[in-house]
Amino acid sequence: MSEKKTKKQGFFSKMLTDNPVFGLYLGICSTLAISTSINNALGMGAGVIFVLVLSNVVVSLIAPITPDDIHIPVYIVVIATLVTILQMFLNAYAVDLYTALGAFLSLIVVNCIILGRAEAYACNHNVKDSAKDGLMMGLSYTLSLLVMSLIRQVLGTGVLELTNPFAGSAVIFSIRLIPEQFIIPMFTGETGAFFTFAVLAALIALYKNKLAEAEAAAEKAAKVAAAKAKAAQLAKEKAAKEAA
Amino acid sequence: MNILALFISAMLINNIVLTKFLGMCPFMGVSTHLDSAIGMGAAVIFVIFGASVLSYFLYYFVLVPLNLEYMQLITFILLIAAFVQFVELFVKKFSPALYKQLGIYLPLITTNCTVLYVAQDNITKGYTLVETMVNSIATPAGFMLMLVIFATIRERLNQNNVPKSFQGNPIAFVVAGIMAIAFSALAGLV
């Protein structure tokens, strides 16, 4: 994305087109697998934000002293350490969340968003910008997870439920939105994950296409206007010459 | 557990792409051509088998005796990265023909979630060495099967009229969803 375009785009619009999950197709594996309930989505999102912000900070600090050819193993060690800390924390204080996220917690290490941001952004920006970038990317990842899990949980179980993982899964709120006989259990399964993702990605693509079209139209209009102005200028000059 | 049952379950019933959603990135990227699907699949089988067996030894002969199980994640990811480098080096030096076939896929595998997942899965499920070997051939074989099926479907898909916003990856996810329905019918196999 060029500088000019990012400046023109609003925050929300940028969050849609530059969305790491539906726009850039990063971190798809965990999005598809974890988005079965908003509980898991929020837990995973918070975990990814934690790892992403800290890894961006650490990477931006050590990037100047890291030899260029070994940067990947260095970053991997940093990220793996952070993920291990996160795992230990969740295992100690939120066992239910820990078991629900399961293998996907350790797979944060190979989540493309984190290594990708370290390589593309944090390694050549300062600490403050890197932390901000990590937070932004983490938030839009969480938002994508949340949207997807909302759709899947509501259509698949009919119930919107949030529990507190730190207090033995005490229910915070639980609302039945769809009567039991009308739910579509497929949405909690694998097929539902794929379909929901496809539709959301297509919506983002549609929005991107619209933006591109609008931009092309604006460019065309600008060109026409410029041509018209030039013609008018020429006519004026010609008239001036004739008068002379 | 019966070895054959384990093989079928890891390859077809609990297919890593369709039930665990792992390895989606190469699944979406590489799978437009049959050749590259087969190349990638072969490279993944080889790397996962080697990395899993090495991780098994690392875990049961180094980490467990030293009481360092909490180092599992860091050591495994480093081991996998080192192993991939070693394979690339080896193939470059001793088999240029093979390198021509698989070389470009090897660097793609280091950060592929499937490798780390299978290595850790063998440990969490407490598999023996033989079971580990079977599981780490069957799982990537299922991955390769998916890549090949998907490549052929995508070749057809390219000739069809797909709505503009569904072109590319979104339609691929729809296809994957339909394939998940088809594969869920295999659940009664074992």
Add this chain to the structure above:
Amino acid sequence: MVRIIVAVVLAAGLFLLNVVLLRLNKKTPVPEGCENLTPDCSACGMKDCAMRGTYEKKKEAENGNC
């Protein structure tokens, strides 16, 4: 205390092994006829992390035409 030292040594050892293999790998020349092998970019879902950096740079350089 000893356990911590052993853990650090183990991680450092694996890390060094990684670095050595990486350097050796970089040094080994690519076999003849394979110099121009690049992942097929028409499918540009080449989004695996190891490739991502180069992919994005290339995309930027070519102004979006992969």
